[in-house]
Amino acid sequence: MNVQYLSNEKGERTGVYISMKDWEAIQKKLEYTDFWDELPDHVKDSIDEGLKQSEAGQTKSNEEVMEKFGRYL
Structure with missing residues (x-):
């Protein structure tokens, strides 16, 4: 999984970007858990x-x- 972090002007991590393929795999796993x-x-x-x-x-x-x-x- 390729993860990219989003940061604010202070360099603090404020978000995460992952591919749609990875997001769909996570959603599928959570849906059936x-x-x-x-x-x-x-x-x-x-x-x-x-x-x-x-x-x-x-x-x-x-x-x-x-x-x-x-x-x-």
């Missing part, structure tokens, strides 16, 4: 459990979490 199918079952189960808890109203506000655990950050 579904991260969910690649997750281990135990991760999917944890996500499903969290969604169920959220739907049941079993959540904590950000303020509650930060009050309890903020000192660890």
Whole structure:
């Protein structure tokens, strides 16, 4: 892949130029990538459990979490 960088007057990179062929290959790859199918079952189960808890109203506000655990950050 031939990558060309675009820069501003300060020499800072502000963009990237790639060929249409490379762009189309990237789009095609991303279009068919579904991260969910690649997750281990135990991760999917944890996500499903969290969604169920959220739907049941079993959540904590950000303020509650930060009050309890903020000192660890």
